[in-house]
Amino acid sequence: MNTTEINVTVAEKNLIEVVFTEVDRIGGLTRLEDSLALYLIYDEEPTRESATLFSLSNDYVSGSLRVFFNGLREKNIVEVSASSFSMPVDTIVADNITVDYLKDSE
Numbered sequence: 001m002n003t004t005e006i007n008v009t010v011a012e013k014n015l016i017e018v019v020f021t022e023v024d025r026i027g028g029l030t031r032l033e034d035s036l037a038l039y040l041i042y043d044e045e046p047t048r049e050s051a052t053l054f055s056l057s058n059d060y061v062s063g064s065l066r067v068f069f070n071g072l073r074e075k076n077i078v079e080v081s082a083s084s085f086s087m088p089v090d091t092i093v094a095d096n097i098t099v100d101y102l103k104d105s106e
Contacts, residue, residue, distance in 0.1 A: 015103075016040040039103035046099055051090040056083045060101035068098045 009017045018038045046054035059082040067074045067085065076088040082104060091097065 014041055014043050016042070039105065040100070041103050042100040044099050044101075046085075046097055048091070048093070048097070049084070051092075052087045053080065054085055054087070054097060054099075056085075056099065056101070058101075059083045059104040061104050064102035066100040068096075068100075070096050 007017075007019045009019075016039070018040065041056075041058060041060075044056060046056050049055055062079060062082075065077065065079060065085060067077050067087070069087065069091070074087065078086045078088075080086050085099075087097075
C-alpha cells in the first residue's frame, strides 16, 4: 500500500521545510519511493534596488511569489528574474514590502 508522509519543520527564521515522501509498505517492510522537499520563505523583506525593483535573498519558483505592499497583497508584480521582481508603482523607503515564496531548490 502506498502512502504519502508529510513532515513540516521550521528550519530557521522565516523558512519552513515541507518534505513529501512516497512510501510503499508491504508486509511490514517500508521502501522509500520518492521524496520532494519544498522550502517556504515567508515575511522576507526584499532588498530595494530602485523605486520599483526589488531583489530576494534566494531564487524562487516562478509563480509562487506573493508580494505585500504596506500589508496588502500586490497582484500586479512583474517577475524580472529568478530572484527579483518589479512593482507597478513607485515605492518609498518608508513603505513596508514583504514577500512569501517557494525557494527554488535547483
